[in-house]
Amino acid sequence: MNEGGKPTVLITGAGIGIGAATAREFAAAGYRVIVTDVLDEEGRGVVSEIEGSGGEAEYHRLDVTNTEQADAVVNDAQGRYGPLDAVIANAGIAHRVPLPELTDEKWDQTHEIDLKGVMRVCRAAAPAMREAGRGSMVAVSSIMGWPTAGTSTSSTRRPRPASWASCAASPSSSRGRGARQRHRPGYIRTAQALSEEHSLGPAGLEQAAEFIPMKRVGEPEDIADVILFLASSAARYLTGQTVVVDGGLLVGRY
Numbered sequence: 665m666n667e668g669g670k671p672t673v674l675i676t677g678a679g680i681g682i683g684a685a686t687a688r689e690f691a692a693a694g695y696r697v698i699v700t701d702v703l704d705e706e707g708r709g710v711v712s713e714i715e716g717s718g719g720e721a722e723y724h725r726l727d728v729t730n731t732e733q734a735d736a737v738v739n740d741a742q743g744r745y746g747p748l749d750a751v752i753a754n755a756g757i758a759h760r761v762p763l764p765e766l767t768d769e770k771w772d773q774t775h776e777i778d779l780k781g782v783m784r785v786c787r788a789a790a791p792a793m794r795e796a797g798r799g800s801m802v803a804v805s806s807i808m809g810w811p812t813a814g815t816s817t818s819s820t821r822r823p824r825p826a827s828w829a830s831c832a833a834s835p836s837s838s839r840g841r842g843a844r845q846r847h848r849p850g851y852i853r854t855a856q857a858l859s860e861e862h863s864l865g866p867a868g869l870e871q872a873a874e875f876i877p878m879k880r881v882g883e884p885e886d887i888a889d890v891i892l893f894l895a896s897s898a899a900r901y902l903t904g905q906t907v908v909v910d911g912g913l914l915v916g917r918y
């Protein structure tokens with residue numbers, strides 16, 4: 665735990681969706697939350713909400729495609745609060761396009777955010793966390809790109825960069841979003857899943873509930889709870905693992 669007795673978590677893409685729910689849950693659990701995003705208004709809104717509930721949070725713009733920003737935000741936080749206790753690499757995008765229409769630009773953009781974005785933030789935080797000998801890194805991925813990918817964790821006690829990097833790569837690399845229509849992600853009710861352009865859209869999401877074994881689409885809090893667990897001492901002997909949080913979709917349907 666950092667100086668002052670309060671653990672600090674940094675979350676990317678925390679202005680909306682899963683990242684925002686995760687920010688709220690960590691704040692409720694007593695963490696100081698560094699909310700980061702490219703959506704400034706939404707990010708500041710999450711901070712106000714947390715402060716309104718008596719929690720501690722601050723907003724910083726962090727575009728995960730920008731190495732200088734990632735270094736600066738992480739170094740600033742660690743300079744003031746000591747080594748981070750948890751890094752949640754959650755920022756991500758999706759492209760729903762048939763393979764023939766998948767442009768190099770879209771492919772590169774997805775890798776810059778979903779894969780290299782994870783690396784940039786974790787790389788910046790790792791040295792201090794390793795030296796402190798504690799802390800957790802959790803990368804939010806997708807069941808779409810990897811048969812067993814969902815949420816992965818890597819403890820800095822035994823860093824496993826290959827593990828979280830491959831999970832982070834999963835949404836966008838080997839199987840590719842939209843490359844084969846039968847490969848579907850765990851569905852969580854957020855802007856991403858509600859987008860007809862990038863995912864199922866509202867009607868498709870409701871239809872999905874019929875074939876999800878738990879008979880409902882996931883809520884952001886369903887993921888946030890698991891992320892909080894992975895960063896907690898309850899997961900102290902767990903590292904380099906991938907946890908699928910999809911209401912049974914992978915095992916039940918695919």
Ligand SMILES: NC(=O)c1ccc[n+]([C@@H]2O[C@H](COP(=O)([O-])OP(=O)(O)OC[C@H]3O[C@@H](n4cnc5c(N)ncnc54)[C@H](O)[C@@H]3O)[C@@H](O)[C@H]2O)c1
Binds near residue numbers: 726727777805857
């Ligand atoms: N919702 C789902 O069904 C679903 C399924 C599989 C995987 N995921 C993954 O979960 C994570 C969270 O997604 P969500 O559903 O909350 O989506 P969302 O679209 O609601 O939120 C994504 C967040 O990432 C941020 N972001 C995008 N580009 C960024 C950049 N360059 N730098 C910093 N932040 C950036 C957005 O501003 C937003 O805050 C993503 O990695 C997503 O791929 C979601």
